[in-house]
Structures are given as structure tokens and as C-alpha cells.
Amino acid sequence: MFFRNLTLFRFSAPVATDLDRLEEALPEHRLRPVGPMEMSTRGFISPLGRNEEALVHNVGRNTMVTVGSEDKLLPSAVVNDEIANRVQKIVDEEGRKVSGRERKRMKDDVMNELLPRAFVRTSRMSGYVDKKHGWLVLDTSSRKSAENTLSQVREALGSFPAVPLAPEESPRILMTHWVATGELPAGLVLGDECELRDPATASGAIARCRRQDLDTDEIREHLRTGKQVFQLGLVFDDRISFVLGEDLILRKIKFTDVVLDGQADSPESAAAEADANFALMALEYERLLGKLEEWFKLPRPE
Known part of the structure; x- marks a missing residue:
């Protein structure tokens, strides 16, 4: 159930109150089987699994929804x-x-x-809304897929003015500063992955590093020649490792043993386990997204 990639949108406090209508609005937009002469269909399915009916799952102040799709494979x-x-x-x-x-x-x-006669491929994408802090969190690294899912929510509600992140601090410049100086915010350390590019031209030189110490003269030499950090591996509070892009999409997210050791050993049921995992994930992401908001000055829409 843990999300491995995060594409983020923000919404205002007044919009948050309208999200209480999700439970009554989604059934009319449930996924239906793709027809014989259709290429694809989109709609909501249960976040709890194939045999469940509920299209909305609430844990605390967070609400999870899942968009399913059926696509014909006709090369x-x-x-x-x-x-x-x-x-x-x-x-x-x-x-x-x-x-x-x-x-x-x-x-x-x-x-x-x-x-x-074409084969049908099914897929699903989950996301949740944090109504208190104004986050829409989608489990994808694809901006196009995220926008499609957001469109499904907008269609169901009639309106959902969630917007992409609008950082006041340039992620590329700030991440380049972190790597160049080693001066990272408290609780944040460099991981072992980065992508450096020359921003002067679209076809500029690119250097990709994986499983490598980033605090080296080799990396800093790339920065001295004009490259900037477009993706950067980071570890937050020894609890979450991830790769942050200059588009502020989080990729390759992994919880460390510090977090995983906090999971319940013997949940009472599969539903109880799902609730516990969702609550744990949302709590960890709440802390991390709060820091992203601070580091990059991400305003919440008014």
C-alpha cells in the first residue's frame, strides 16, 4: 500500500470542505468495463481491493481514492x-x-x-487528500497520469481547483547549493544518486550518478563547470529515502527500518493492516511534505 512515487498538488482551505462530497459523488463515476468499440474507460474503483464496494476510504483526516482504467491493446x-x-x-x-x-x-x-477482439489491460492509481494541510498526493511519477487522475476527481465533483506546486525557491538552484556546499536543512542528508545537467542548452551535457558518494570533488567539479542538480537522492530524518526532481516529484521512495519496525506485528485483519499502513504512510508523508513546504516555500492557495 505504500506509495513509491509522489506527484503533488495543493488546494485551499475552502476547497477542502467541498471534498466531504466525495463519498456521495463518486458512485456515479465508477469504472465500467470497456465496450467492444471503445479504446478505454476510466473511473473510480475501491482503494481496498477488487471485491470491495466503497470508493472512498477515510483514515483520520486523510481520504484515499483510486482511479482504475481499462485500455484496449491494439498496436x-x-x-x-x-x-x-x-x-x-x-x-x-x-x-x-x-x-x-x-x-x-x-x-x-x-x-x-x-x-x-483486442486484449484489455487494467491499471489503477491511488491518491489521497490531506484536507487539513491542502495536499493532493498521487502515487505516480508521471505528470500526465497525475493530471488525468485529477481530471477524474474534477469531473466527479464538478470542480476541484487543485493546482501544481509553485515554489518561491528554485528547486534546481537550492539542490545545487546543497550539493556544492554540503549545507543541507536539519534532518536532511545526501543520498547516493543525482543527475546533473548543463541548463544552458536542451542538448547540454548530462552526468548521472548512482550508488556514489555525492560529497566528492568529482561531483563539485561538475558543478564548477556549470552543471546544476536536476535530480537528487536524499534521506530525511533517517526515515525516508527518495529522489527529488527539479519538478518536485518524489521518486523511488523507501521507508527505512526505523519506520518499518513500527508496523503492527499481528494485525487483526487485512482491513486493519491496510488502515495501519495507510495511517503510518500518511503520517510520515505529512512530516516530509511540511518540510518541503518550508524548504522550497510552497504557498497554499487561498
Whole structure:
């Protein structure tokens, strides 16, 4: 259940009160099976698992939701091969060229024939809202996937003005300063991963380091030549390790043994275990996100 990547949005205190409608709003937007002639469907599913009905799961002041999807797998190469076969058959049997308009009709016919037989891939993305502090936390490192999930919530509620983070401190400049000087905020230490780029040009030099000590002259030499830190491995309070991007997306999150040792040994049931893990995760992320807000000066919308 622990989220391994975090893409974050913020919302105001007045918006938080409107989130109490989630439980009554989501059932009308439940995921339905993809139809024979559809490429995909999106909708809400239970955060608690396949056989559960509840679309909202509350633990404390945090509310978890999950968006599911069903997508038809119909590779363009398969469609193009079938069209090519049909075109070649016309050339061989009728001795004429196939026009662009005829090719388009042919493609529509191929799609109509193949779509009902295509395999269906299911996927899910979970997220939760921290109504007290105004965070929407989504378990993905893909900005596009996060925006799609946010759109599902907006559609269900009619409106949900959550916005991307707007740091007053440049993450790239601040992370570069941390690595160059070794002066990190209290409780934060360097990990063993970073990505350095020359920001002057889109095709500038890139240096990627993994499983490497970042407090070295080699790394600082890259910085002296003009590179900046675009991604940086960090460890917070000996409890959470992660890679922070200049887009303020958190990737590769892992809880250390200090956190994991605090899990209940013998939960009463699977539901009790899920609740305990969600509560533990949300509490740890609340502390970390509070520090992100402080370090990068992340205003909460008014």
C-alpha cells in the first residue's frame, strides 16, 4: 500500500470542505468495463481491493481514492500490417492504386473488426487528500497520469481547483547549493544518486550518478563547470529515502527500518493492516511534505 512515487498538488482551505462530497459523488463515476468499440474507460474503483464496494476510504483526516482504467491493446503495427495486406490485395487483383480516402475507410474497417477482439489491460492509481494541510498526493511519477487522475476527481465533483506546486525557491538552484556546499536543512542528508545537467542548452551535457558518494570533488567539479542538480537522492530524518526532481516529484521512495519496525506485528485483519499502513504512510508523508513546504516555500492557495 505504500506509495513509491509522489506527484503533488495543493488546494485551499475552502476547497477542502467541498471534498466531504466525495463519498456521495463518486458512485456515479465508477469504472465500467470497456465496450467492444471503445479504446478505454476510466473511473473510480475501491482503494481496498477488487471485491470491495466503497470508493472512498477515510483514515483520520486523510481520504484515499483510486482511479482504475481499462485500455484496449491494439498496436499500430498490427493495424498497419492489416491495411498493407488489404492494399496489396487490391493492387494484385484489380491492378490499381489505393487512394488516401480509401485507405482511411479501410483503416476504419480494420479498427472496427479488431477492436472487439483486442486484449484489455487494467491499471489503477491511488491518491489521497490531506484536507487539513491542502495536499493532493498521487502515487505516480508521471505528470500526465497525475493530471488525468485529477481530471477524474474534477469531473466527479464538478470542480476541484487543485493546482501544481509553485515554489518561491528554485528547486534546481537550492539542490545545487546543497550539493556544492554540503549545507543541507536539519534532518536532511545526501543520498547516493543525482543527475546533473548543463541548463544552458536542451542538448547540454548530462552526468548521472548512482550508488556514489555525492560529497566528492568529482561531483563539485561538475558543478564548477556549470552543471546544476536536476535530480537528487536524499534521506530525511533517517526515515525516508527518495529522489527529488527539479519538478518536485518524489521518486523511488523507501521507508527505512526505523519506520518499518513500527508496523503492527499481528494485525487483526487485512482491513486493519491496510488502515495501519495507510495511517503510518500518511503520517510520515505529512512530516516530509511540511518540510518541503518550508524548504522550497510552497504557498497554499487561498
